[in-house]
Amino acid sequence: MSATQHNSESAPVLAVEDVGVILSGRQILTDVSFCIDPGEFVGLIGSNGAGKTTLLRVILGLQRPSTGRVRVGEGGARDRAIGYVPQKVALDPDLPMRARDLVELGLDGHRFGVPIRQRARHQRVDEMLDAVGAQSFADARVGRLSGGEQQRVLIAHALVSGPRALLLDEPLANLDLRSGQEIVALLHKVATEQRVALLLTAHEMNPLVPVMDRIVYLAEGRAATGTTDEVVRSDVLSDLYGHHVDVVRVHGRVLVVVGSLAGADNGSVPAHPPIEVS
């Protein structure tokens, strides 16, 4: 389940190969492997502390893996090939910056020297604002937008430089249900239309199930990869966790119940934690 087959036609945008990370003596990740193809929508699912953010940092090149490696595109050029939307970006409400300016910084914010005005740049920013549906609040102070609006602007910021892969760390964490659904729909559209490979982390998989092409399920520092139906099964996840795990499907939602609890088999609700619901 660890190695993933993909179309031989298109090379994967991102290949994570046997990545292991040890931080201050603690094994955070063990032999994590998966590939993402262009236009694929992949959810990196796991509870808090499962190692999702660490894995993203390894992919971004901010954290050196203890073992294994990450290949991006045709090798190298990592900065330009990957866009990133960090977790919990707190923007000062008084920041003197319009949403449009933040998107523009996604284009050249890493460059030194004073920017030279170019019509092509502004056009690119406008296209991106259109693509994420942020045109109506493009001229408002970015720090005063709602959480969902800021998330759109940050996605545009990450995508405007034309990366081949986009990583998002818990993009739905601070959003209400409806804004979250809108962001998921937007990301799905972006992945399809712009052929951008998407990898987003979430501790709650259900909002992503309808659009995810594949899932990377992290638990105990190890990963299981495949389609949701292939991975989110009692036998696969029990193997991953190292003890019995129940997967329950109720009203179209998937619930993962962690913990070897007698009685869970005959459908009664487990009375005691640890319970983990995804």
Add this chain to the structure above:
Amino acid sequence: MGWLFEPGFFTSPQVYTALVIGGVTAVVSAIVGVFTVVRGQSFAGHALTDVSATGGSGALLVGVNPLAGFIVGSLAGAGAMEAAGVRHVRGRDLATGIVLGASIGVASLFLYLTTSTTATTGATQQILFGSIFVTTASTVPIVALFSVISLGIIAAIYRPLLLTSVNGDLAVAKGVPVRLVGTAFMAALALAVGLSSLAIGAILSTALLIGPSATALHLTRRISRSLILAALIGLATTWLGILLAYDSADWASGHDSLPVSFCIVGLIFVVYLASAVAAHLTTASRPVDSAGESAAYFRPVPEGDACSPGS
């Protein structure tokens, strides 16, 4: 025009030097100040002014141009703050507070020694509250040089500095060397503080650094405009302050003129208050924009959606 410009204003070499040094310093301080405010480093900026006072008073004691002392002092302070690291906000504030207290203490010693061992009676006034009318024209080229360096640094790191100021994680993801950019900015800030210590005094230089920038940030939501606006406000208040101080000599016979630093800082404060009122009035008429942070979480929900099934 005679009532506005008292006789001799345009012919006095001291006034001319003051206008040049004050104007250049105001522009540099305002531009560096915008980033200082946006980055939330106003307290660090203020701490540098105190270390700068130590340098300036030390320079006076050993008979060197105070500007050299101001610059060396604030650069050393910036270096120390960078070396101490900025990882923990509270630890940084504590360290900064202790260092600035100690540096003012040392400055008071230097100033005491200067006044008691030499005939320099106005030393305290000069270092802490400015010396723009007694600065010689020979200082102008040095002021110009440090101004060019400070603004040059800002120009070179403009976009990475902006991105780092918005959010460190975004900058890191773009491959910005965040630490390097921060250190370069501290150097630009130290130079600006050193210059404004000369112009309006070490204690008051925070006003020139923060005042015009904070005012400009009230009035515009674009960083490029806030830079231009802050520079204009700084320039206007400084020149008006110099004029006011010069004219005030003739207002009441028997008195000295008003201190120039008081005039400049007073004008900055008045303009800041006016901008705060203006900003309040404009945002009050735009409810969506005025709620600030809370607007992010408490958006009005369109009718009918609040109770849709399943939510």
